[in-house]
Amino acid sequence: MARVRKVYVCRECGGESPQYFGRCPNCESWGSLEEQVIQAVAPVADGARLVAGRKSASSTQPQMALTLEQITDAPQARFSSGFAELDRVLGGGIVPGSLVLVGGDPGIGKSTLLLQMVSLLHTQQRMLYVCAEESGQQVKLRAQRLGMVGQPPSLDPQSTDPTANLYLLPETDLELIVNELIALKPHVAVIDSIQAIYLAAMSSAPGSVAQVRECTSALMRLAKREQITLFIVGHVTKEGAIAGPKVLEHLVDTVLYFEGDRFASHRLLRSVKNRFGATHEIGVFEMVDRGLQEVSNPSALFLGDRSESSSGTATIVACEGTRPIVVELQALVSPTSYSSPRRSTTGIEYNRLLQILAVLEKRLGIPLSKLDAYVASSGGLTVSEPAADLGVAIAVVASFRDRIVDPLTVLIGEVGLGGQVRSVSQMEMRLKEAAKLGFKRAIVPKGQAFPEIEIEIVHVSRVSDAIVAALPGRFHQPEPEGE
Ligand SMILES: Nc1ncnc2c1ncn2[C@@H]1O[C@H](COP(=O)(O)OP(=O)(O)OP(=O)(O)O)[C@@H](O)[C@H]1O
Ligand SMILES: [Mg+2]
Helix, strand or coil: CCCEEEEEEECCCCCEECCCCCECCCCCCECCEEEEEEECCCCCCCHHHHCCCCCCHHHHCCCCCCCCCCCCCCCCCCECCCCHHHHHHHCCCECCCCEEEEEECCCCCHHHHHHHHHHHHCCCCEEEEEECCCCHHHHHHHHHHCCCCCCCCCCCHHHCCCCCEEEEECCCEHHHHHHHHHHHCCCEEEEECCCCCECCCCCCCCCCHHHHHHHHHHHHHHHHHHCCEEEEEEEECCCCCECCCCHHHHHCCEEEEEEECCCCCEEEEEEEEECCCCCCCEEEEEEECCEEEECCCHHHHHCCCCCCCCCCEEEEEEEECCEEEEEEEEEEEEECCCCCCCEEEECECHHHHHHHHHHHHHHHCCCCCCEEEEEEEHHHCCECCHHHHHHHHHHHHHHHHCCCCCCCEEECCEECCCCEEECCCCHHHHHHHHHHCCCCEEEEECCCCCCCCCCEEEEECEHHHHHHHHCCCCCCCCCCCCC
16 A cells, blocks of 8 residues: 655645644645645556546657757747737747746636636647636636637638647646647647646645646646646736745746736736746737737836926836836825834835935935935836846935926936946846937946937946036035945
8 A cells, every 4th residue: 555644735835744734844835735645656647647547659769869950850949929018028929839837816816817818729729728717608608708709810811720720728637738739739728727727646635735746747847748738827916926836936937927007907917937038028018808918018007197297206117128218207205204104116226226225324424314205117017136226226316306307318327326227237238228319418327338329328437426417507516425
């Protein structure tokens, strides 16, 4: 008889412990340990074992080591997902046989995105959408809302696979899902979601660490062997990580996060891991009543309403992966009514604001310690890179002085603790984006000149120089300290 042993696995970090604790000894989260029964048998989750009668001949052959030259099968080319924004995040299109995990907050639009993707692809190739959380009728209702039902067939009959179609499978048992995947052999399959499916051979509940891990590894083996591209939806925990152990992210090829502000219509798709492309790329979508629409020029979305200038506004050029995005920052400083002043940020790192306020106070003598300070990025885009520092500093000073920064000026640069303006990466790309959007002047750190870009470049080495350049005119300008 197979030997049985129990371990306790943390839902948050995947750490294992031989005994139960109220608090995970590894990541210190409370009540996250789950009992898992381990049997000393071969992994039950292998798709080949699940479908013993149907496995392909190749899967039974033991594999021999080969040199790179001996691998003669040409790798299949990437193909487009139908969304240029999704292709960009995947590193240039879908890699056949890859497994992509798509995470995101509840209701953000994961199912909508993937249903739209398969509907764009199904006129060319065979698609399978496994709706483990919704009934077939509910998915059809969504498809009708998205205008997918009754779509005309592909305009190019030459390239159309005669079996191309979109199949729905409302099923939660992984064994049955794997059988259907092998029988139907779709080019792309969506599993919505990994927390809803289960392996009947395991005793733990669907969505538990053990189930999620085993189901994902079974699907991974299947994707590689059968060359089926799988998109798996994963729910996120309240901390924002994909529910289930971190090990889930290690198992898959690509991890995408779909995020957005509940109150704004735009959605950002980010890659946080990609075996076939760069990470930190973003794709921008807008949720409208007929589903998700691509936003090919996101700067327009994050620039805010520029018809009316107000004090405390500065424009920066952030870089998300290989994409520059022009973002408007707003700052408000006002006398505090508390014993210690309030500082608040939206879309900007809180600690960086504190650091910039300290630099402005200490190096430029601007008395901010009795003032509340609020800084926000328009459109809710989160800018975490240091290139936004100079924009934050100038927006704060502009609000303090009640002055308006020229709306056609952008600010790019990192602020050092000594009050210096430091250079940042990808300057050429940022300046090109600003010039393309009609900005006339850029205040940037000392360094390279870009004569071919149609924008006036003002080089500065200290924040005080940037203040003079961005807010010209007469006002008290104290001598910087320590020079
Ligand atoms: N009629 C509609 N008009 C506009 N937007 C809609 C409409 N119906 C749904 N939506 C949008 O679609 C979102 C739901 O999308 P979807 O079901 O794809 O999200 P999800 O991430 O899959 O959610 P879950 O985590 O529950 O599976 C809603 O939050 C809403 O923003
Ligand atoms: Mg969903």
